[in-house]
Amino acid sequence: MPEILERRTIIHSTLHTSAPIQEPEMVEPRRLHTEEMVLNVGPQHPSTHGVLRLEVILDGELVVDVIPHIGYLHRCFEKHAEHMTYPQVIPYVDRMDYIAAMSGEHGYVTAVERMMNIEVPEKVEYIRVLFAELQRIASHSIAIGTYGLDAGAFTPFLYLFRDRETILEMFEKTCGARFLYNYMWIGGLSHDLHPDVLPMCREFVKQSRATHKEINNLLTFNHIFMERTAGIGVLDPQVAINGGASGPMLRACGVKWDVRKNDPYSIYDRFDFDVAVGSSEYATLGDSFNRHWVRMQEWEQSLNIIEQILEQYPINDTTDVQSAIPKRIKPDGEIYSRTETPRGELGFYIVGKGDVKPWRVKPRSPAFSNLSLLPLISRGYLIADLIVILGSIDIVLGEIDR
Amino acid sequence: MGFLDNLDKTGEGSVLVTSVDTLFNWARLSSLWQMSFGLACCAIEMMSTAASHYDMMRFGVIPRPSPRQSDVIIISGTVTLKMATRIKMLYEQMADPKYVISMGNCSNCGGPYWEYGYHVLRGVDRIIPVDVYVPGCPPRPEALLEGLMRLQEKVREQGKAVDLEV
Numbered sequence: 001m002p003e004i005l006e007r008r009t010i011i012h013s014t015l016h017t018s019a020p021i022q023e024p025e026m027v028e029p030r031r032l033h034t035e036e037m038v039l040n041v042g043p044q045h046p047s048t049h050g051v052l053r054l055e056v057i058l059d060g061e062l063v064v065d066v067i068p069h070i071g072y073l074h075r076c077f078e079k080h081a082e083h084m085t086y087p088q089v090i091p092y093v094d095r096m097d098y099i100a101a102m103s104g105e106h107g108y109v110t111a112v113e114r115m116m117n118i119e120v121p122e123k124v125e126y127i128r129v130l131f132a133e134l135q136r137i138a139s140h141s142i143a144i145g146t147y148g149l150d151a152g153a154f155t156p157f158l159y160l161f162r163d164r165e166t167i168l169e170m171f172e173k174t175c176g177a178r179f180l181y182n183y184m185w186i187g188g189l190s191h192d193l194h195p196d197v198l199p200m201c202r203e204f205v206k207q208s209r210a211t212h213k214e215i216n217n218l219l220t221f222n223h224i225f226m227e228r229t230a231g232i233g234v235l236d237p238q239v240a241i242n243g244g245a246s247g248p249m250l251r252a253c254g255v256k257w258d259v260r261k262n263d264p265y266s267i268y269d270r271f272d273f274d275v276a277v278g279s280s281e282y283a284t285l286g287d288s289f290n291r292h293w294v295r296m297q298e299w300e301q302s303l304n305i306i307e308q309i310l311e312q313y314p315i316n317d318t319t320d321v322q323s324a325i326p327k328r329i330k331p332d333g334e335i336y337s338r339t340e341t342p343r344g345e346l347g348f349y350i351v352g353k354g355d356v357k358p359w360r361v362k363p364r365s366p367a368f369s370n371l372s373l374l375p376l377i378s379r380g381y382l383i384a385d386l387i388v389i390l391g392s393i394d395i396v397l398g399e400i401d402r
Numbered sequence: 403m404g405f406l407d408n409l410d411k412t413g414e415g416s417v418l419v420t421s422v423d424t425l426f427n428w429a430r431l432s433s434l435w436q437m438s439f440g441l442a443c444c445a446i447e448m449m450s451t452a453a454s455h456y457d458m459m460r461f462g463v464i465p466r467p468s469p470r471q472s473d474v475i476i477i478s479g480t481v482t483l484k485m486a487t488r489i490k491m492l493y494e495q496m497a498d499p500k501y502v503i504s505m506g507n508c509s510n511c512g513g514p515y516w517e518y519g520y521h522v523l524r525g526v527d528r529i530i531p532v533d534v535y536v537p538g539c540p541p542r543p544e545a546l547l548e549g550l551m552r553l554q555e556k557v558r559e560q561g562k563a564v565d566l567e568v
Contacts, residue, residue: 043485044439044469044492045467046467050440050442072482072484072488073442073482074484074521075480075519075521076515076521079519080515080518083517083518091514098443142446158454161449161455162453164450165450178542179447180540397442398442
């Protein structure tokens with residue numbers, strides 16, 4: 001018990017504030033007989049972002065241990081993939097990471113195309129990257145908005161959902177679906193880009209930059225929000241790498257790792273963008289604030305990529321977006337292919353035996369690995385901080401349970 | 403708004419002629435508090451419906467995180483067998499009168515998982531009574547709002563011997 005208190009004091013002293021806080025003198029707490037208590041959070045709880053159950057072992061208000069229980073949304077993706085043909089698996093990939101369905105599809109179709117050595121037309125690649133980056137902004141909008149809700153800020157949530165609707169409108173105009181698209185097909189796309197999308201996109205970039213600034217003022221550098229998140233849930237870079245963390249969770253520790261840069265797929269090597277990493281300028285490296293801060297920076301970088309796509313997009317190219325779709329999809333062999341989704345490194349391990357149905361499709365889900373580090377980073381904090389730490393990981397239960 | 407049309411405004415003060423049922427039903431349908439409980443993909447569309455663009459609150463639907471304080475539970479997503487017992491318990495914890503909206507194909511009938519899914523409850527109506535089914539995978543926010551309005555129509559006529567024109 002004193003050990004935990006001591007740790008908490010150290011963490012508290014690293015808080016960044018504009019004025020130095022006069023720390024009250026620590027009084028050695030009297031040795032009271034305390035008993036540990038088990039508290040269940042979830043599966044029905046507004047802060048667990050879905051149907052996650054946390055078994056929290058508490059000593060007073062301090063978290064001694066957290067055991068995440070998953071499986072309440074297990075939808076047997078692998079079993080379904082065994083029964084479906086390769087293109088039929090795409091809708092199930094959508095429903096895996098339902099907040100970023102386009103990014104998931106991009107990962108799956110890239111894997112199958114690499115397996116079959118399909119050359120995709122340039123126009124298709126541009127549309128795919130455009131939509132994947134728009135989806136990244138939409139996904140981070142939900143992550144940042146609900147993180148605000150967790151910390152007690154309601155207004156940013158409304159502003160972010162307003163902007164998200166613009167992105168969904170662009171998707172809807174192009175492929176007819178608002179939320180789960182089945183848009184990227186193996187070797188092509190289901191529909192060509194709607195003519196309204198490019199002008200809408202130009203407008204959106206301007207509007208989104210304004211919103212980005214507004215959210216920074218409202219939420220990121222809000223003193224209350226910083227007090228709640230800075231120095232909470234500090235993750236060591238070495239532990240993060242060993243634990244298989246990826247995405248904003250890893251980059252917040254200062255590790256510059258982004259599949260788009262380190263192992264480029266599609267046409268990401270043509271665009272100039274920075275890999276957002278956490279900094280110790282505002283808070284401790286690897287804490288909850290930095291995970292939020294990395295998401296805010298990534299939002300800006302995605303806007304940069306979208307601007308470059310709008311400049312380079314081949315408007316006069318009249319290639320049919322379905323021209324490269326193969327007649328027979330019967331790949332043979334195995335492949336592991338990875339892409340960068342808003343939550344991190346999404347990998348697909350596919351084994352094909354020359355049949356129309358895949359023999360095995362095993363997704364490597366980023367949110368699952370990130371969630372597995374939750375017990376390590378939440379021990380010794382208050383139970384109120386546990387909610388903030390969980391929110392900063394940005395989990396999607398559909399992807400964790402699959 | 404229903405019984406307000408019966409207001410007799412001829413005299414000095416207003417006279418209200420109505421039945422207790424009509425009055426209670428009107429009060430109930432005007433403030434349907436919804437249990438904010440998300441299951442899967444549909445929950446994100448439910449959040450969109452509650453957020454700025456669609457604004458569910460103009461129908462008097464306010465999200466409450468507790469089953470004790472809520473009137474309607476929206477089953478938004480795939481009901482797995484592991485989750486089914488919890489949903490039944492949540493429904494039992496709600497105070498009467500209580501209503502259920504089944505949102506999306508998964509909770510209507512199992513959705514895309516009904517055929518090969520060894521894990522899915524093929525329709526939430528197997529464990530709790532459903533008032534309104536909203537189809538779609540996931541349903542658009544407009545569809546959910548339509549479902550809520552249908553529920554309001556149902557509440558308006560409840561306890562009366564009339565035919566519903568729905």
